Amino acid sequence: MVEPFKTPTTGYDKLASVYDRLYLSEKDLQRSAAAHGAARECLGKVRPRGAVLDAGCGTGFLLEGVPVGEPTYVGVDISNGMLAEAKSKFPSYTFLEASVTDTRLPAGSVGAFISLFSVVNYVETSELLGEIGRICASGARVLIVARRALSSDDYQGTPEFACLWDWDTITEIHCSDTLRDVAVRPLTESVLGDDKFVVLEATRA
Numbered sequence: 084m085v086e087p088f089k090t091p092t093t094g095y096d097k098l099a100s101v102y103d104r105l106y107l108s109e110k111d112l113q114r115s116a117a118a119h120g121a122a123r124e125c126l127g128k129v130r131p132r133g134a135v136l137d138a139g140c141g142t143g144f145l146l147e148g149v150p151v152g153e154p155t156y157v158g159v160d161i162s163n164g165m166l167a168e169a170k171s172k173f174p175s176y177t178f179l180e181a182s183v184t185d186t187r188l189p190a191g192s193v194g195a196f197i198s199l200f201s202v203v204n205y206v207e208t209s210e211l212l213g214e215i216g217r218i219c220a221s222g223a224r225v226l227i228v229a230r231r232a233l234s235s236d237d238y239q240g241t242p243e244f245a246c247l248w249d250w251d252t253i254t255e256i257h258c259s260d261t262l263r264d265v266a267v268r269p270l271t272e273s274v275l276g277d278d279k280f281v282v283l284e285a286t287r288a
């Protein structure tokens with residue numbers, strides 16, 4: 084398994100003011116639409132009441148494509164700069180500056196845990212599963228859209244992503260006690276044949 088990369092907080096602080104202009108190619112927009120679609124589908128299956136946690140919310144990408152009500156939404160991000168952008172776009176929503184591995188949210192308070200293009204590339208899987216297990220209610224839906232490594236060649240163009248999500252990580256998640264009904268599929272089946280993102284859907288055990 085590859086070693087996790089330490090969260091590039093300062094990197095995202097510096098990127099924050101231009102972040103929303105970084106991913107506007109046709110392929111990026113298709114990928115964004117697919118991620119929003121996956122999130123809408125996930126939220127349609129949520130049974131327990133509770134917060135919708137946007138893990139690694141960045142500048143508020145989830146809210147841009149998915150109608151999540153103000154009272155239930157909680158965005159968590161470790162980068163103050165990214166959060167400042169999110170707050171300026173969605174001033175009435177709740178955002179917390181924290182690591183997703185230590186959110187300080189009450190135990191069992193989350194009904195849906197959603198991570199789009201964010202934290203799983205930066206944190207230890209065991210710590211992530213530990214916090215999901217603590218804050219999610221039993222039956223909560225978990226959706227993670229993550230960059231994956233296809234081969235060691237994948238790292239060459241993006242050395243900053245020392246830890247892409249690999250199949251060992253997915254196996255670790257499959258074998259965890261925290262999640263059940265774990266399903267992993269490509270982000271898009273047909274539109275982006277070479278897309279390097281996968282979708283993991285699961286239920287908190």
Ligand SMILES: C[S@@+](CC[C@H](N)C(=O)[O-])C[C@H]1O[C@@H](n2cnc3c(N)ncnc32)[C@H](O)[C@@H]1O
Binds near residue numbers: 165198
């Ligand atoms: C590529 S951006 C994605 C942001 C947003 N989800 C989107 O799709 O546009 C990754 C985000 O994860 C955040 N992040 C990285 N490590 C984190 C951690 N340990 N806890 C919370 N947020 C983290 C970064 O600050 C950044 O805002």
